[in-house]
Amino acid sequence: MKIIGFFPNGFQIIFGLLLLISCGESEQNSRDHLVFRYNEHGNIPTLDPAFARNLQIIWTTNQLYNGLVQLDDSLNIIPDIAKNWSIDDSTHTYTFYLRDDVYFHKNKVFKNYPDSTRVVTAHDFVYSFDRLTDENVASPGSWIMSNIHTYEAINDTTFSIQLTKPFPAFLGLLSMRYCSVVPKEAVDYYGNDFRRNPVGTGPFQFQMWEENVKLVLRKNPLYFEKDTDGNSLPYLEAVAITFLPDKQSEFLQFAQGKLDFISGLDNSYKDEILTTDGKLQAKYQEDFKLVTGPFLNTEYLGIYLPTPKSEIQNKEFRQAINYGFDRHQMVKYLRNGMGIPAVHGFIPKGLSGHSEIEGYTYNPEKARQLIETYKRASGNSQPQITIGTSGNYLDIVEFIQRELEKLGIAVTIDVMPPSTLRQMRSSGEIDIFRASWIADYPDAENYLSLFYSPNFAPNGPNYVHFKNEVYDSLYTKALTRSAIDERKELYTKMDSIIVAEAPVIPLFYDMAVRFVNKKVDGLGINPQNFLVLKHVRKVP
Numbered sequence: 001m002k003i004i005g006f007f008p009n010g011f012q013i014i015f016g017l018l019l020l021i022s023c024g025e026s027e028q029n030s031r032d033h034l035v036f037r038y039n040e041h042g043n044i045p046t047l048d049p050a051f052a053r054n055l056q057i058i059w060t061t062n063q064l065y066n067g068l069v070q071l072d073d074s075l076n077i078i079p080d081i082a083k084n085w086s087i088d089d090s091t092h093t094y095t096f097y098l099r100d101d102v103y104f105h106k107n108k109v110f111k112n113y114p115d116s117t118r119v120v121t122a123h124d125f126v127y128s129f130d131r132l133t134d135e136n137v138a139s140p141g142s143w144i145m146s147n148i149h150t151y152e153a154i155n156d157t158t159f160s161i162q163l164t165k166p167f168p169a170f171l172g173l174l175s176m177r178y179c180s181v182v183p184k185e186a187v188d189y190y191g192n193d194f195r196r197n198p199v200g201t202g203p204f205q206f207q208m209w210e211e212n213v214k215l216v217l218r219k220n221p222l223y224f225e226k227d228t229d230g231n232s233l234p235y236l237e238a239v240a241i242t243f244l245p246d247k248q249s250e251f252l253q254f255a256q257g258k259l260d261f262i263s264g265l266d267n268s269y270k271d272e273i274l275t276t277d278g279k280l281q282a283k284y285q286e287d288f289k290l291v292t293g294p295f296l297n298t299e300y301l302g303i304y305l306p307t308p309k310s311e312i313q314n315k316e317f318r319q320a321i322n323y324g325f326d327r328h329q330m331v332k333y334l335r336n337g338m339g340i341p342a343v344h345g346f347i348p349k350g351l352s353g354h355s356e357i358e359g360y361t362y363n364p365e366k367a368r369q370l371i372e373t374y375k376r377a378s379g380n381s382q383p384q385i386t387i388g389t390s391g392n393y394l395d396i397v398e399f400i401q402r403e404l405e406k407l408g409i410a411v412t413i414d415v416m417p418p419s420t421l422r423q424m425r426s427s428g429e430i431d432i433f434r435a436s437w438i439a440d441y442p443d444a445e446n447y448l449s450l451f452y453s454p455n456f457a458p459n460g461p462n463y464v465h466f467k468n469e470v471y472d473s474l475y476t477k478a479l480t481r482s483a484i485d486e487r488k489e490l491y492t493k494m495d496s497i498i499v500a501e502a503p504v505i506p507l508f509y510d511m512a513v514r515f516v517n518k519k520v521d522g523l524g525i526n527p528q529n530f531l532v533l534k535h536v537r538k539v540p
Helices: 011-022 025-030 055-064 122-133 142-147 170-174 184-196 247-255 315-323 327-334 364-378 391-406 418-427 445-451 469-478 484-501
Strands: 035-039 069-071 077-079 082-088 093-098 148-155 158-163 204-210 214-219 238-242 261-263 288-303 384-389 410-415 432-438 504-517
Touching: 035 247, 035 261, 055 204, 055 214, 069 170, 077 082, 122 142, 122 148, 122 158, 122 184, 142 148, 204 238, 247 261, 288 391, 315 364, 315 504, 327 391, 327 504, 384 391, 384 418, 391 410, 391 432, 418 432, 432 445, 445 469, 445 484, 469 484
Parallel strands: 035 238, 384 410, 384 432
Antiparallel strands: 069 077, 082 093, 093 158, 148 158, 204 214, 214 238, 261 504, 288 432, 288 504
């Protein structure tokens, strides 16, 4: 076994733990409750938080790093390294007051410091933010800095950020893993290899990584957070991650008790483990539990409005599509109930700003009336549309195809690789496309930005090229409101405009789905589906 990293005092204990992770079943079972095991079927290309652009990287870097603030499972912004903060609305200035007891992971880069570590200061946040805009780093998180005018370390425990204009969702933005603190000494020492030699402040620290085979993190004995009883976190001694690329193999490992949980519902095993009503099959109920909750992801069909096709140009026709299929039946039979039918607008359930506004429910009679109105007005007696999708969502698009053809709309399905679909969506080369929007940060503005006209793709996320002056004015007004209740009122008005104009066809609000071994306690669930392991215990 190749061991990578710096080992301070206690090497023999940790080495023994690594052997347990890798050895036979009898040895493994004796201390299994100390190790949390999961599989990542996608590749993890880096452990550098400046590149934490997808869930598989975020899940791992969540264990290794901290930022100024964090989110609880209800998406409330709570302290992390910043113990508190103040906001000056007149100057758009945020001042953070840092803890003075947060240490970086012990590492040889701190050989000039006692005990091979040092305290985090505000100057470390200056350096970490500088990296996000450094062209040599080329972080995909550089967009976070676009509204920041200046930032500075006032002293070792005070960090100040001034925005160029109001942005009420800014604190939520800072909870993203991009904004983690890293030490300059480690980045300078490891250079490009910092990606596989991470040094952070998180509850777990790096131990070893055989890429595409196994990644091991171990408990950080210096971690600063404690539970409500004053006990140090984390409870686990290690986290072991495997990289089986096949989801069916991952499921079999879980069913055999070799993984502690799996996330998501894949077609390869959904009917094996779940009933059509979304319940665990009887044979799994003794050993496993199903944990679900809203996930900040709206699945939808986008309609490229500038297309010359009369069907798409016509608002009533777009409304007819929305009325023309049963979202409840779609979720029940194609997702085994693991989804929430999107009948209340575009903002997903689980996010502050979601409102039970009247959206589109299944109403085939109304759909037929709208189609007939379109036919008379346009002279087009045989309306037809083409929907682009990747293979992963073909079953959903075929369901919509069958339902719309019952109403007299001919539907062609164009199946293409996800990369091709993304490119054609961005360049406006496809009339209707299957898409999803997962929240980058926990504010409904993140969803409503998809319809703000200055955000036309490819320079922004407005892929449908929707433009509405009233909508734009409400959007800019919401950015000036710091009180969430005031913003929610404006968000509801904007979402109602999207329902009325129908530039998209919301399908369902996704759900975070976790199948968890009953030996595991403390593994919560949150609307961003982030993995947080610092509170997890396992029964011996």
